[in-house]
Amino acid sequence: MNIVASHRRQGPLAAIIRPRHASRYAPLTSWLLAFPLVATFATGFLYPLSKLVALSFANGAESYVRLLEDFLYVRVMTTTVATAAAVTVFCILLGYPVAFAMTRLRGKAALITAACVFIPLWTSVLIRSYAWIVLLQRNGLVNDFLQSAGLSDQPLKLLYTLGTVVMGMTHILLPFAILPIYATLRTLPPDFARAAANLGAGPFRTFFSITLPLSLPGLFAGAILCFVLALGFYITPALIGGPGSMLMATLIGQQTTVLLDWPFAAALSTVLLAVALLIVFLFRRALSLSKGFHSVH
Known part of the structure; x- marks a missing residue:
């Protein structure tokens, strides 16, 4: 009972970070864990790829x-x-x-x-x-x-x-x-x-x-x-x-x-x-x- 009451007193931020189930992470925690991979993928692949495609059209479709x-x-x-x-x-x-x-x-x-x-x-x-x-x-x-x-x-x-x-x-x-x-x-x-x-x-x-x-x-x-x-x-x-x-x-x-x-x-x-x-x-x-x-x- 004391543990439940202490969680309730932590406010809405704890409800966002705290997982609803022991085998699952809360959405914010999941995004924080995946952020390094997403950032690496975006900067190391998506951005260079977009620049490559843009460079291929430097002279139009020539x-x-x-x-x-x-x-x-x-x-x-x-x-x-x-x-x-x-x-x-x-x-x-x-x-x-x-x-x-x-x-x-x-x-x-x-x-x-x-x-x-x-x-x-x-x-x-x-x-x-x-x-x-x-x-x-x-x-x-x-x-x-x-x-x-x-x-x-x-x-x-x-x-x-x-x-x-x-x-x-x-x-x-x-x-x-x-x-x-x-x-x-x-x-x-x-x-x-x-x-x-x-x-x-x-x-x-x-x-x-x-x-x-x-x-x-x-x-x-x-x-x-x-x-x-x-x-x-x-x-x-x-x-x-x-x-x-x-x-x-x-x-x-x-x-x-x-x-x-x-x-x-x-x-x-x-x-x-x-x-x-x-x-x-x-x-x-x-x-x-x-x-x-x-x-x-």
Whole structure:
């Protein structure tokens, strides 16, 4: 009774700050807790983004008209989206078995597998890109092996191709596909697989009927991470890619550092952002229609 009376004497301010339930915060307290995140998001993303869009219209719609009229820029955008899609597909195809194995392995095997996933993730992207140069250059390890084994009479051109860019980006982004899928697979109760086996389902039917549908949220998260990161990848395409494998990030960097055409670079960045948001929305819509977000873990 004394506690209730003391709360009543604190006035209307206490009613605003004090939560109505032990598991909930009052509106003012919730806004105060969320304010640092909201302020960081507004100053670090929304404000620069608005300035970028405004800069792209510094000369009116001239930059966007130029982008659409010149086939070179359309081809670079198409190549960027296709490359990002290919990298995402390879990351999912290679990452899903690894994530699935990580949930089944125990002891030293699990530790070694986790180390193979995390150690490259902790290594600089620049170092991993240069590692591909060491492997694939004309006097690199791969060409030396092919010539010593009699499989090639002269060094092959393995660097500065679009295929090399896809391979290098897949290697770098692979952990971003493995970890979300692993986190989802780890939460799946093993009773589901046992129940399916008791009902006569084999391993393949159990996987495609139970495990794969329930792991779609993690697969979606990994695919989105890989796709968005691949759209804006700069270091790896710049180091191991050639003129025929130029991507949007490289083109934007060229416009800002070499040609100093900031409005056109802003227009390219805005279009790239719009394409990324559109594809992410379509991907999410398609997955939600397939009941991927309504899986019961």
